[in-house]
Amino acid sequence: MRGRPRDPGNDTAILRAALDMFIQGGVEGTSIEQVAKRAGVARLTVYRRWASKELLLAQAIEFGRDRFMNPAEVLAMFADGEVTRAKLVEILVRAVGDPDFRQLVGRLASTATSHPELMRAYSETYVRPRKEVALQVFRLLQEHGELPLGIDLEMLMESLAGVVTYVMLMNPVRREPEEVRAYLNRFLDLVISPARTSNPG
């Protein structure tokens, strides 16, 4: 069997199975044996490609990078036509409401201290491109008079990420979309006081 070319279909199946298992059970709830079973491949097929469960999970997180809030799609939504704060809020409400996304972020939050390489994979392949897109969207909103000029856009993005993460994670029950919408609007009202928004310089 040595030297046989790798089947890329196997890789995809393995990475998808690993990501799903991580979302459901975290690092402790994932084993290479069960990933192989779920992906329908031999255990050795997984071990030959990934030296450890952690390396497999880091790549599975990268593999799933467009599964939630695909950056290119988000940008396209703003590129044509309606550039409003309301649209930004709707995209965030949808992300917060996705139970898989909520669990993924929760799992990652608990691995930051024990498995920093997973958080690093998530930060680099997931958070960074989304923050870049968020900055582009904020600049478009500024051009359309929906955000005040001169505001600290980077900190706005950071704190919005914080508020969204907090709403998703630190609640015993999942919040209803209307509640999340009102919450995010209240945060934006706090940051973007009407007096500052009406000032064009």
Place this chain on the structure above:
Amino acid sequence: MRGRPRDPGNDTAILRAALDMFIQGGVEGTSIEQVAKRAGVARLTVYRRWASKELLLAQAIEFGRDRFMNPAEVLAMFADGEVTRAKLVEILVRAVGDPDFRQLVGRLASTATSHPELMRAYSETYVRPRKEVALQVFRLLQEHGELPLGIDLEMLMESLAGVVTYVMLMNPVRREPEEVRAYLNRFLDLVISPARTSNPG
């Protein structure tokens, strides 16, 4: 042995052991057997008091409620003398820098979907009293001209909690105190624009 009065010293030792185990290993990494061993009691002593691991952990979280950012102590720090934004930031920097606190919050973040009763115990016994104290501190800061009047204090507190949680959890490496201090000040600058702070009405 039946009818023998409970030893309150045992309860304390059990709850402390359970909280420590949860911080280190989460729900999956905690077992009643190991909690008993760590607390130096018989397994049956634990089982007689707590019907499940989840009930034990919920109470252990309540038991540890004054271990991080003790609300009464925080309030006392502001009651006498110096009521400044800088002092508020220092208290938060200290909380963010506590590795045990970071791990506890991370563990809870990942249990919100799988064990909502633990997040509920944390929210009710830990978050709520701290938010009440935060509001009192914010009102004191307003009286001392460090926060603008008319600002949405509840949302300020909510988003500050979000920013603090985000800084603690969603990073592959622990941030240095100077970095956290600069970050929190930048957030407060975003929310409390100088123009609004100088307006006394």
